[in-house]
Amino acid sequence: MRLSNNLVGFLNFLTFLCSIPIVVAGVWLSKQGNTECEKFLEKPIIILGIFLMFVSLAGFIGSCFRVSWLLWLYLLIMFLLIVVLFGYTIFAFVVTNKGAGTVLSGKGYKEYKLGDYSHWLQKRVNSTKNWNKIRSCLSDSKVCSSFQDKYLNDTLPLLYTENLSALQAGCCKPSDDCGFAYVSPTVWTKNATVVSTNPDCNAWDNDPKVLCFNCQSCKAGLLDNLKSNWKKTAVVNIVFLIFLVIVYSVGCCAFRNNRRDNYYKQ
Structure with a gap:
């Protein structure tokens, strides 16, 4: 009793x-x-x-x-x-x-588009106030500096075959359709002869504190990572x-x- x-x-x-x-x-x-x-x-x-x-x-x-x-x-x-x-x-x-990365032919990583995810999540990351805090966290977490160190000796064909995480593929490198010339994993040279309608191409910067943290692909990569973590938490x-x-x-x-x-x- x-x-x-x-x-x-x-x-x-x-x-x-x-x-x-x-x-x-x-x-x-x-x-x-x-x-x-x-x-x-x-x-x-x-x-x-x-x-x-x-x-x-x-x-x-x-x-x-x-x-x-x-x-x-x-x-x-x-x-x-x-x-x-x-x-x-x-x-x-x-x-x-809702939402998942798109498999790319001959690539070890996926492409992430913000529009593929739920509108509620999109609204959260599209908020300037929210994204400034998230971007600061991404920069502090060294996710791209570790990406640079790990694949520093890779050639471009070899980098394409690497199994990159959603954050690495979306935030640490420019989109493939930008046609940038490869220098190192986080350093790319813009090609004036290649014209792309992808707004992420103009958002890219070789500055380690900028990179593609302002890109839609980075927001999508974050949401894909968040989606995976939330499902485990659930x-x-x-x-x-x-x-x-x-x-x-x-x-x-x-x-x-x-x-x-x-x-x-x-």
Whole structure:
């Protein structure tokens, strides 16, 4: 009869312990973070850690010390969390259901077009404010400098056969139809005799901080990478959702035990 209370208390004690390093990591990022990406992550991490502390304490005290109103509050938050997580999982599958890279003949990488992805995602990356932050993160992540170092000794035919990631193919090199002359993986010379209607050709710059970060292909490559990550996250969310439902069910049993104890005391 008391197993449900003890189990909820034990799980929330573990959650409280896990929340401590999350808060510490957020505070560390606020002190040590130098890049735009690190500064962007610090507040959500701290908020998440404090939220987990609050919820786990409510669940632990409510179940182990028979405080019914705290356990009721814990169950309410758990229910809302389940609803939000379920909605997010469905949303992630919907917005990432559309869009994929186009296979190029004789090439080891794909071509990515922004128009192939969902309008909601397109709107997010087409926002100047959003894209400036994303572009800063891409530059700070050294994705193109590592691309340059890894394929520095490749000839152009050999580079065409490499299995490039969506970000490398979309952000670190110009589109193939631009007809640029190859110098190195991130250095290309514009050919005046080749005329292309692709706007990305004019957006390309050999400056390591610019490259094709302003290109539509870069935005599409980012969305393809995001699509892959969101689908993996959605699968993890399903497993976590099942776990939350089980914990919520056990919590309901613990709440019923608390009410029964209070009734007998009265």
